[in-house]
Amino acid sequence: MSFVLYPYRSGMLVELRKPHPCGSRAWRILRIGADARLQCAGCGRQMTLTRRRLEQATRRILETEMEEETDP
Numbered sequence: 178m179s180f181v182l183y184p185y186r187s188g189m190l191v192e193l194r195k196p197h198p199c200g201s202r203a204w205r206i207l208r209i210g211a212d213a214r215l216q217c218a219g220c221g222r223q224m225t226l227t228r229r230r231l232e233q234a235t236r237r238i239l240e241t242e243m244e245e246e247t248d249p
């Protein structure tokens with residue numbers, strides 16, 4: 178039995194507790210599984226961390242999905 182703290186999905190934007198050196202706290206989830214692949218919304222830097230570490234580092238979810246412009 179596993180306890181799911183956050184309903185992570187790829188495309189989500191999450192706010193972490195500690196800001197990145199570039200000043201941004203927002204990270205886009207690129208891939209989520211046992212490990213999470215994140216991209217900094219401020220500088221575009223990518224990092225991989227375990228899901229458990231991500232859960233510990235997450236302050237809140239900013240967006241549940243990537244918003245796509247669908248103007249014709």
Ligand SMILES: [Zn+2]
Pocket residue numbers: 197198199200201217218219220221222
């Ligand atoms: Zn950054």
